[in-house]
Amino acid sequence: MTALPPHLPGLGFKPDHFAAIRAGAPGIGFFEVHAENYMGAGGLPHAQLAAIRADHALSVHGVGLSIGGARGLDRDHLARLRQLCDRYQPESFSEHLAWSSHGAEYLNDLLPLPYTEETLQLVCDHVGQVQEVLGRRMLLENPATYLCFAQSTIPETDFLTEVAHRTGCGLLLDVNNVFVSCTNHGTDPRRWLAGFPLHLVGEIHLGGHDTEDLPSGPLLIDSHGAPVADPVWTLYAEVIARAGPLPTLIEWDNDLPEWPVLAAEAARAARILATGGAGLARAS
Amino acid sequence: MHAHPDFLAHFDAALRGGPLPAGLTARDAAEVERRFAVYRNNVAVSLTEALATRFPVIRRLVGAEYFAPLARLYAEADRPKSPVLAEWGAGFAGFLDGFAPLSAYPYLGDVARIEYARGRAFHAADASPVDPARLAAADPGRVRLVLHPSVALLGLTHPAVSVWARNQPGGETLPLAAGPQTALILRDAAFQVPVQAIGPGDAALLRAVLAGACLSDAAAAAQRAEPGHDPQPLLVTLMRAGAMTDATE
Numbered sequence: 001m002t003a004l005p006p007h008l009p010g011l012g013f014k015p016d017h018f019a020a021i022r023a024g025a026p027g028i029g030f031f032e033v034h035a036e037n038y039m040g041a042g043g044l045p046h047a048q049l050a051a052i053r054a055d056h057a058l059s060v061h062g063v064g065l066s067i068g069g070a071r072g073l074d075r076d077h078l079a080r081l082r083q084l085c086d087r088y089q090p091e092s093f094s095e096h097l098a099w100s101s102h103g104a105e106y107l108n109d110l111l112p113l114p115y116t117e118e119t120l121q122l123v124c125d126h127v128g129q130v131q132e133v134l135g136r137r138m139l140l141e142n143p144a145t146y147l148c149f150a151q152s153t154i155p156e157t158d159f160l161t162e163v164a165h166r167t168g169c170g171l172l173l174d175v176n177n178v179f180v181s182c183t184n185h186g187t188d189p190r191r192w193l194a195g196f197p198l199h200l201v202g203e204i205h206l207g208g209h210d211t212e213d214l215p216s217g218p219l220l221i222d223s224h225g226a227p228v229a230d231p232v233w234t235l236y237a238e239v240i241a242r243a244g245p246l247p248t249l250i251e252w253d254n255d256l257p258e259w260p261v262l263a264a265e266a267a268r269a270a271r272i273l274a275t276g277g278a279g280l281a282r283a284s
Numbered sequence: 285m286h287a288h289p290d291f292l293a294h295f296d297a298a299l300r301g302g303p304l305p306a307g308l309t310a311r312d313a314a315e316v317e318r319r320f321a322v323y324r325n326n327v328a329v330s331l332t333e334a335l336a337t338r339f340p341v342i343r344r345l346v347g348a349e350y351f352a353p354l355a356r357l358y359a360e361a362d363r364p365k366s367p368v369l370a371e372w373g374a375g376f377a378g379f380l381d382g383f384a385p386l387s388a389y390p391y392l393g394d395v396a397r398i399e400y401a402r403g404r405a406f407h408a409a410d411a412s413p414v415d416p417a418r419l420a421a422a423d424p425g426r427v428r429l430v431l432h433p434s435v436a437l438l439g440l441t442h443p444a445v446s447v448w449a450r451n452q453p454g455g456e457t458l459p460l461a462a463g464p465q466t467a468l469i470l471r472d473a474a475f476q477v478p479v480q481a482i483g484p485g486d487a488a489l490l491r492a493v494l495a496g497a498c499l500s501d502a503a504a505a506a507q508r509a510e511p512g513h514d515p516q517p518l519l520v521t522l523m524r525a526g527a528m529t530d531a532t533e
Contacts, residue, residue, distance in 0.1 A: 040407025041410075043410065046410070047475065066367075070288040070289040074366075080368070102296040106363065106367050106369075107299065107363075108330045108331050109323060109326040109327045111295065112323075118286065118288055146310075147310055149307050149308065150306075151291070151307045184319075216311045216315060221322060
């Protein structure tokens with residue numbers, strides 16, 4: 001299995017942009033899709049994905065496995081994922097450190113979990129199961145969170161590192177999520193990143209967030225509906241300066257702009273990748 | 285030490301409006317409720333948007349401001365059972381049928397049936413059209429047509445096909461039909477999913493073909509349902525849409 005290309009940024013594929021992409025998408029290294037949008041039997045989604053896949057590297061990003069759940073993974077859903085990965089042979093498969101189903105019901109949000117020895121074991125079991133069924137290494141993404149838990153006994157970076165060590169999975173570093181969570185919890189994103197094992201990162205996500213003003217300061221909400229914020233670009237450049245080029249995705253899922261707006265965000269990431277993060281890190 | 289199942293159960297109950305689970309902390313403890321509301325809102329808004337994607341005409345008919353709380357009520361009554369949200373909403377038509385505040389609009393359930401069926405057709409399996417030469421050479425007394433997996437027939441109590449059509453771009457001036465309608469839904473070769481009302485002869489012909497009858501038996505069934513029925517226009521429609529995928533004798 002080859003990896004995603006590290007030197008040219010990727011974009012989330014949206015059907016609205018299919019024609020623009022087919023007309024030529026210079027400078028785009030790969031496309032990413034949400035696995036759950038391609039689990040129908042046939043039709044336009046598969047016709048488009050097959051065409052995109054024929055010309056580009058592909059990342060399949062799951063949002064529905066509920067790896068942080070307590071009851072074991074949904075075997076039907078895992079089987080559908082296996083089918084999708086077998087069909088398109090993506091360069092990467094990733095999922096979230098979060099839960100999204102409870103009992104038989106799907107909540108359609110990435111919900112937070114306390115970091116304890118118990119949840120560490122559960123998450124490791126689930127990641128192991130995913131890797132076994134898919135027959136491939138997966139990447140696990142750090143979440144954007146709005147609350148913390150008194151029950152937590154393990155720092156988030158240690159938790160992710162330990163999952164990677166125990167299961168052999170890689171990590172997906174969402175720099176916006178780091179900034180959102182650290183701002184929301186009054187902690188330092190640079191300290192978070194200093195404790196994060198960059199050598200295990202197989203992909204980086206950059207997305208936009210919304211801001212709400214609370215009495216204690218800003219509450220940032222991971223919206224994927226805005227340009228990447230300047231402090232997130234700065235943190236990203238610092239990561240690239242430390243780690244070298246890494247496959248980087250611009251995420252924009254809501255209030256979707258025209259193709260040129262996305263292409264401009266990708267171009268900004270490309271400049272940082274090309275200069276090894278130096279240019280922007282100095283400019284800030 | 286099995287605290288996690290309890291934690292999830294409490295968190296989920298709180299998403300539905302129950303008391304917050306123990307142990308939540310924030311920069312300022314007074315803000316815990318406000319922060320938890322982000323999760324409540326994410327779940328409610330994302331499910332509302334998923335339902336609106338699936339049922340755009342219902343949203344248009346009741347208006348966006350009415351649709352949002354309606355979708356929340358439906359989501360509470362019939363949450364998705366799978367992360368594949370395209371499969372969600374099978375119960376929405378029945379929910380609308382039984383929703384007393386909208387009883388003055390009894391056709392809404394049938395419109396939702398059309399929209400749900402269109403979604404299924406959009407995602408149905410692929411199949412290549414049959415070779416026309418093979419069809420032309422077939423004996424109508426023996427040939428059984430295999431239709432594309434997207435083909436669906438809906439018997440509707442209300443003139444919901446005409447309501448649906450009037451709520452498509454450019455359809456505002458189309459006439460509103462009266463009485464029950466039968467809808468033919470399929471995905472054509474360009475991945476469009478048109479909806480058309482068909483008469484009793486066409487409906488009988490399609491039902492017979494879908495049940496595995498040979499073409500001449502299906503045509504006879506159409507005659508019984510609608511004396512003088514001409515099967516040709518329907519067969520041409522199916523052929524043009526690429527909806528005939530095999531012919532077996």
